Amino acid sequence: METRLAEAGFNHAELSLAAHAPTDTALAAWTAILDVLEMAVHAAERTLNDPLGPLSAAPQSAVAPLAAERWSPPALTGPVPAEARRRAVALSASQERIASRLEEARMDVARQLQAVSSVPGVGESSGAVYLDVNG
Numbered sequence: 001m002e003t004r005l006a007e008a009g010f011n012h013a014e015l016s017l018a019a020h021a022p023t024d025t026a027l028a029a030w031t032a033i034l035d036v037l038e039m040a041v042h043a044a045e046r047t048l049n050d051p052l053g054p055l056s057a058a059p060q061s062a063v064a065p066l067a068a069e070r071w072s073p074p075a076l077t078g079p080v081p082a083e084a085r086r087r088a089v090a091l092s093a094s095q096e097r098i099a100s101r102l103e104e105a106r107m108d109v110a111r112q113l114q115a116v117s118s119v120p121g122v123g124e125s126s127g128a129v130y131l132d133v134n135g
Contacts, residue, residue: 027081029074034087036071041091044098048105 047053080088 027083030080030084037091041094041098048101
């Protein structure tokens with residue numbers, strides 16, 4: 001193939017760039033994807049460490065919740081480049097660790113909700129209450 005490209009007028013430097021362009025493009029794409037996924041892991045860690053986040057600040061500071069954007073994976077062809085594999089494996093381990101912690105937190109909240117709902121009168125609609133002040 002290199003011979004055919006050289007015959008078509010490409011010099012050695014252009015051939016070298018052509019040989020590395022797909023890998024560099026793939027590496028750049030995978031790096032961007034890993035960046036986004038790492039940010040999501042860090043956001044989940046922050047939420048687990050401080051569930052109220054900015055809402056736990058002083059009451060006078062009004063904080064609007066951020067709109068969450070749904071991430072959809074890009075369509076990439078080919079495997080993760082060798083240069084990004086170590087990072088991808090580490091990210092996968094972090095995601096598994098955070099998923100486990102999130103599941104534990106979910107179970108804890110479910111237990112708390114069960115305990116609250118077992119208290120009589122909690123969650124029931126309140127009826128009219130009359131107080132006999134004369135008698």
